[in-house]
Amino acid sequence: MMQSTNVTNQETTNNISLRSAHAERVSKLSTQEPAQVNRETGLKIFRDMTLGRRFEDKCAEMYYRGKMFGFVHLYNGQEAVSSGVICAMQQKHDWFCSTYRDHVHALSAGVPAREVMSELFGKESGCSKGRGGSMHLFSKEHHLLGGYAFIGEGIPVALGSAFTSRYKKEVFNEKGSNSVTAAFFGDGTCNNGQFYECLNMAQLWKLPILFVVENNKWAIGMAHDRATSDPEIWRKANAFGMKGEEVDGMDVLAVRGAAQRAIERARAGEGPTLLECLTYRFRGHSLADPDELRSAEEKDFWASRDPLKLLEKNLTEKDLVSSKELRAIEKEIDQEVADAVEFAIGSADPKPEELTKYIWAEDI
Ligand SMILES: Cc1ncc(C[n+]2csc(CCOP(=O)(O)OP(=O)(O)O)c2C)c(N)n1
């Protein structure tokens, strides 16, 4: 018995060295307090993550069939971050800011799949009227402050949004102004100056903002550990006297638990949080990336931690839902995604003579 335990430990150590420090950090995250969810919330989160996964799979299919153009960055594998944070916030009350990997944040924020798909097809019925495409999703109605092609560009926008909430409350005396903003961005982006400038201002002014780092270990082909002085991004909060937390970004309930604590602090006027979610993208950087740099062992390790499977295990073991119910949800979602594609294909292109429409606010 003793011997077999030793063998297992040795195997684990060897596997970890194959997979790098990123995997090792996840294996050491033992003191997290995951969110407790009831059946209704569990189903809501499963539905949200499934929509994210199936929507992106369909995007890949459409892209490779030549129906979608330009750069398309998919989110497969990272769904627990979007659903964990956004489902813990209030739709159309709180605010969200994304990157070029933005489709799933838009869906979690409530932008209809039809509008997101249409935008990817460049159609007038898209959430950015077909003028933005994959990297520039936007929805005033759903408080989505945009996807941004340049890394880090969304962070100061999110900071401005958080400042607005506080200003309305304290200067205009709007008591209900307690909205919180979540800014999502990657590990590579944390080596960019805007990140540090915004952490400083957010903490100085105690702004209601969550800086959500989606640390997927890679910035295109640059491994995180090779690009930054301290790979533990959450610790950088310390330099500003800010609260920082690291969390297993493949476990949606762990992310939700950390997000809830951060949101509560932000609403109570206690300021920002830097939340580092350790995650992994299952596909290449974009659909144009042959994804040849990452090892098969590394990909296999993270595939075995698929966030959807982890959630299913969690919910079924607690007898909150049955696998049969979850399969039925997947079917419904497939229908929703198929409908979104049909809607997008059937929608009109923007008119060439209206190319510059929506540049000025009066057109919106
Ligand atoms: C200001 C700026 N510099 C460089 C780039 C080129 N670029 C595109 S994606 C990327 C990597 C970003 O990696 P990360 O922040 O980890 O996000 P991920 O793609 O992993 O989600 C870079 C450097 C850019 N888009 N914007």
Ligand SMILES: [Mg+2]
């Ligand atoms: Mg990255």
